[in-house]
Amino acid sequence: MALHFELVTPEKLVRSDDVHMVVVPGTEGDFGVLEGHAPVMSTIRDGAIQVYKTEGAQPENIEVRGGFAEVGDNGLTVLAERVED
Amino acid sequence: MASLKELKGRINSVKSTQKITKAKQMVAAAKLRKAQAAAEAARPYSVRLAAVMASLAGKVAGRDGAPKLLAGTGSDKKHLLVVVNTDKGLCGGLNSNIVKEAKAKARDLIAQGKDVSFYLVGKKGRAPIRRDYPDGITANYDTSTVRNPGYEEAEAIAAELLALFEAGKFDVAHLVSPIFKSALAQDPQTVQLIPVPAPEAGSAGGAAVEYEPDEEEILAELLPRYIKTLIFGALLEREASEQGASMTAMDNATRNAGDLINKLTIQYNRSRQAAITTELIEIIAGAEAL
Helix, strand or coil: CCEEEEEECCCCEEEEEEECEEEEEECCEEEEECCCCCCEEEEECCEEEEEECCCCCCCEEEEEEEEEEEEECCEEEEEEEEEEC | CCCHHHHHHHHHHHHHHHHHHHHHHHHHHHHHHHHHHHHHHCHHHHHHHHHHHHHHHHHHCCCCCCCHHHHCCCCCCEEEEEEECCCCCCCCCHHHHHHHHHHHHHHHHHHCCCEEEEEEECCCCHHHHHHHCCCCEEEEECCCCCCCCCHHHHHHHHHHHHHHHHCCCCCEEEEEEEEECCCCCEEEEEEEEECCCCCCCCCCCCCCCEEECCHHHHHHHHHHHHHHHHHHHHHHHHHHHHHHHHHHHHHHHHHHHHHHHHHHHHHHHHHHHHHHHHHHHHHHHHHHHC
16 A cells, blocks of 8 residues: 655665655646556656655655656656755 | 985885875775765666666657657768766776777777767876877867766766757767776776667566657657766766776785885895995904004
8 A cells, every 4th residue: 555656866766665645746737646556657847746655644845856757567766867955 | 236325215215105105095995985885876767767768769769750869860970989088097007998998999980981089078088089089089078177076067968969969960979988897897888879779678568658748758858868877877987997996006006115115125235234244344354454
């Protein structure tokens, strides 16, 4: 019942853990990814990724710049150029 | 035979050289660890990107509207060699090996009747390549101004290369850079950069992936990024290779200096003894004469 979420930048693997839901700022609109999402590949615009650790929890925002998101069998992978701290 | 004073001077000068090489070796060892960690940390990104590239390229490759970066310009007359060298010396044969590899590739291409030009990253490749190909160097990129070349530098290099490509300055680009294997072995290797070599489409089947926006647009954005990543990887490998080679070279230099000091010390003691013996003989001879 958990989504495997990975956030990778050229410098390092920023995040790799199991979360409930992630809202990704796609170029054509935000989309939320839950476990078992159909395979999607999308470019993302600059903005915040919202990570919901558990259902109903406060989202954690991670600012990313440029990149794309891929949803496959092994969860969601976001490849970003930069992550703003 | 050198005088005692001269020998002493030489021993001291070798000793101070040894101090320098030893310090450089320790600095390189410390930096190597960091550079290696950086290279390691960058691997997941490039692995994933390559996987995505492979699945996308497999889908788009056959079509007509494939982007130029993937399909090429249609000719392969003008080749560009992107040679990644270090900025600093004192790293053994690393730079000359890279230059050798680049020159071999250039000779190969010229023998096939192609035009070859160079794009040089890092300072140390400039002089030896200019000597052989005085007009072949299109541009340099200087990485010596920053301490740790990072993604920004890779971005700048990629942007410059893409501009050259758009302007039709070359049809095919190769990347010549060292690959860090261990502190003892860093082999230069050549990979094709532009057009992006179509990776083997792995599991083309599987689930139908939804693309947003469509494949072409994603690919158009992905290709420059892929090139950036390759260059970034090369920069990181270069950093690790430089420190590794430097460490090994300086270790050898320190050892050589130690050997030299031993030899000189023996020579020094011998001549000192010889001088004392001569003096004694003179005194005894003088005393006997009385």
